[in-house]
Amino acid sequence: MEQVSKWKQLWLSYEKKAENGNASYFQNVWIQGFSMEEPVVKSALKELTDGALGMLGAKVQTAGEGENAAKSSGIVLQRLEENNEAGVKAEGYVLKEEDGRLTVGATDEKGLLYGVFHLLRLISMEKSLAGVCKTCNPDNPLRMFNHWDNMDGSIERGYSGRSFFFADDDVIINERTRDYARLMASIGINGTVINNVNVKQAASWLITDRFFEKVAQMAEIFAEYGIKFFLSLNYASTIEIGGLDSADPLDERVIAWWKEKMKECFTKIPNLGGFLVKADSEGRPGPFTYGRTQADGANMLADAALPYGGIIIWRCFVYNCQQDWRDYKTDRARAGYDNFIKMDGDYHDNVILQIKNGPMDFQIREPISPLLGGLKKTNQMLEVQVAQEYTGHQIDVCYLIPMFKEVLDFHTYCKPGADTVADVISGRTMGNKNTGMAAVINTGNDANWTGNYLAAANLYGFGRLAFQTSLSAEEILDEWIPMSISTDAEVIKTVKGILLPSRATYEKYTSPLGIGWMVTPHVHYGCSVDGYEYDRWGTYHRADHLGIGVDRTDAGTGYVRQYYEPNASAYNSLESCPEELLLFFHHVPYTHVLKTGKTLIQHIYDSHFEGYEEAEGYAKAWEGLEGKVDEEVFANVKERFDRQLRNARDWRDQVNTYFYRKSGIPDEKGRTIY
């Protein structure tokens, strides 16, 4: 598989836009308090120059540095004091237009860069800059991408081609490296992990002289855009590359080896932020192997990284993946909480626990992980999956921001007044600063980066949301569509009409009411109702001829008790349980009547017919855009819709047939079931 030779610039394509009086600002660009030699400032100036030229045909005139800036018309890039009037904080910025003078104020270079991108965003959206007055501070200290790229160039759960970081067990550095960094910075991403959390073979050697030089070079490019560089670590490095016979976190030799290794890493990769670790999970080694706790493992690494300001991000995806389907007591949903809650408070300050949004694994619908906010004395990072592993493989359109919003807005009841997930991971709840959001991201070396052009809305949206969690799913589309597809109002309306409800649609034609998992094993695309039912993964629906669902109430696995009240009681009762999660928490008869007045079985039939019809509607709406959007974009998305419709039809028919055959209860409307 070769590298794709040319690629798009997505929302940074800087194509000609309506001027709207915006060009005039660029005649004088002054800098005040920043050094034009500083790499991030340089990047900001370059974007400003390229963006103005491309979008407005305006040539930036750099007037100079210093005092005159304050008096000039044009653009002033201004460093603010920490305690500034506008309330701008670290990495934040103020954008303010007055009397032809447009100020981008920030306390640091990153804030300046983000402010410049905001300015360019407005131009790209064809908004007038006149009268703009906006202060933006990032809600989350850490806003990260996690790439599951392997060094052979493959991407675990990648649906957009091969890796642009690795090929043939080597590191790739080319123009795309910089374009990637620009795209990230433009949406506020300030950290990235470039290699798969399952660290194997050559990737174990990324922290050795075999790769230091290249890795440092890549990290340096990221630094120019304010992005910290992270690597996934092989927990068993002491054995696999260190020549020791142990990875016991309390073994002095292991500790000494890591101290030395961390010193080497942070010295040789100046822009290194730290490491991401998946331990004791799905066959990966970890501290459990040595009878130690997860905290033992994480703290040992964190202590070694501390002198260099490094952080250790420790994934909480630890569960028994050798479960017996005959066992109704063991509950995979419980595992994360059970494995991590006891050590709350034991983790050192530069450890962050990275917690998936749900207790299972990125299904189209799950409850919120009870670890989020359940942990009260531990740094937490929310992990979501933008790569559409279970949500359509970037074939089916599935705008995920509404789901992420639900997660962020969820009240955990961990602390009065600051109890949402957004509060917890922003640091507002506990006053901590090593917190944030990470996304398993959906990029690859496809020319359009994300396979389906529309999937770029998730890439863009995650970054924007991580920066500003109060943005709505619709507001994000109001930015992304005009920047990426078209500023034509009709087109914006149509694309929004497809994207905004698309997650609900995908949910309708796949697994019902929170049960999840009815996917083709391993592949995770396409329907297989019993695919995981008799397997070892702890992912069961327990459907029989009378009903379906997993009893996780007090009478069942007791999972509900991992939540604070009133959530625990709400989930525990069939009456008060949110219906979209009904089958996650309860085993329910097909004849159970839902709040809509429909029986459960009829809901299954109806929602699957509806889901398919909605997908058909989107495909048709897209057809109507022919000639109104870029030809290539049109063709790419159209081809994906063809495949989505086949997939949606298969899901509809298999799920309906499965439950009809099992229950014997016919569809009230007499539609075709096989």
Added chain:
Amino acid sequence: MEQVSKWKQLWLSYEKKAENGNASYFQNVWIQGFSMEEPVVKSALKELTDGALGMLGAKVQTAGEGENAAKSSGIVLQRLEENNEAGVKAEGYVLKEEDGRLTVGATDEKGLLYGVFHLLRLISMEKSLAGVCKTCNPDNPLRMFNHWDNMDGSIERGYSGRSFFFADDDVIINERTRDYARLMASIGINGTVINNVNVKQAASWLITDRFFEKVAQMAEIFAEYGIKFFLSLNYASTIEIGGLDSADPLDERVIAWWKEKMKECFTKIPNLGGFLVKADSEGRPGPFTYGRTQADGANMLADAALPYGGIIIWRCFVYNCQQDWRDYKTDRARAGYDNFIKMDGDYHDNVILQIKNGPMDFQIREPISPLLGGLKKTNQMLEVQVAQEYTGHQIDVCYLIPMFKEVLDFHTYCKPGADTVADVISGRTMGNKNTGMAAVINTGNDANWTGNYLAAANLYGFGRLAFQTSLSAEEILDEWIPMSISTDAEVIKTVKGILLPSRATYEKYTSPLGIGWMVTPHVHYGCSVDGYEYDRWGTYHRADHLGIGVDRTDAGTGYVRQYYEPNASAYNSLESCPEELLLFFHHVPYTHVLKTGKTLIQHIYDSHFEGYEEAEGYAKAWEGLEGKVDEEVFANVKERFDRQLRNARDWRDQVNTYFYRKSGIPDEKGRTIY
């Protein structure tokens, strides 16, 4: 993956045996009418020499050639006239002891070799040769192995290691090549196809100068044991290696290319018997691509091979593998017959249609293919699968000869008095000579050739049965066990007690009553009741809450009408349909009462519990053989039984749970179902 460096000789290990007065015959070995220089005769003499020395400690004294042979005591290897008193025919032999003179009489060298192996078999079984008097003629003209070996060394559906014919896209020739030929000849195999019927990549080039030399060298070794050498052919060779743009069998350029190619092949590989072809099947190219018939394709190749006495074996495994599970009318079982019956009589004399034993694909239970005997003017070869693709992967013990016997003994009613499958494929029904039996065989480069030592009983048994279809499954074990495991009566009894009923046991704990296919997709080991239910392969069970099975009666797909009467009517009626095939032919309610008085659902439960218990019994019986059989054999089989029990338990519990959940009908005996 490396080649295994050393391997066993299986039943030809020629270890010390009880003498029983057999040694004395070897003091004088005379040859009459055969040339000691002829390669096959040389091989016979070498086996005689090695066998006598190994098993009896007797040194063979070759007395000479000519007239004195008739009067001598000892062994006389005698060429008989075509019309001989003993009734010996081509490739047959007579074995006769009288007054210390043991005659091995044959009309040709192959018969002589087979006679010698028979003699050695008796010694290995510790039978006395005194008074032996037996004439054996092969029932089937062609007795073949089909290897599905790929040139990269992998074996499609191989469960005994890698290929010993190919590695790294090259041909392997070593001592094992000869040992393989000896083993084959010792059980009467007279033809073999060394490469996979799915001919791809390097294998397409086997019929070019890139490989001719090596291939001819291997074929020559086979010739020394009377074995004709065959290759699988890429039907699209004209395109893939010939530089043409077509494989249309009526295209003059294609015809000319093949004429030239056949000339080259048969000239450069003197022992070449012909070719096996899989066309228009599972994605392989074929004459259908050009709107031609299967006969057009086969005849074109056959005509080109005719001048050299070559034959074309054409597989009938042609069906639509893009079926829609929603479609209840299309029936994969019908496909073979529908595709081939119309051209009956059109195939040239040197074409043989190779027909799988059942209409589907080597399931543990299928009806007999209606093409067998359905074709009345076409050469037919029966294809069975000794490789345990669907029958336990040579992990689970499954002695297949009882199944093959059922196939051979099946009355097709195609012709009064000569209507069994054995009649059809032996040539007795139609008086044709290009007929016989082929097995997709179970060998690999494991030291013991077949993975599980007990699976060698299938390897051995197929050869013996193909030679003499009247042998019973038990008689074959009475040969194989003493030759391969032990001559101890108790051991023989125990091993027979495991092997003879093992196929019935495997059937019990897997899919019930002829329905088949409840296997893990692609892998074909382990249970997945719905694994193929919503897929494109035409392999459905159609289970709902009331019943299960495929209606192939007049009211259903009409498949039953592909049989002659009275079979068609017998299958068509729920009352007269053999119950082991009930669900193959009928969709039956779970409450249907079987001849045993049990309901269908109770039968499913009972047979699955029984099957597992029987497997447990075998494992236990085998444990009792510790110290009584070779240590390595013991350990190998014991380890397989551990895995078989896990597999059988999974099957039992998944199938029972699936049908309990679906039907809601509890087990009468209240056993554990999940």
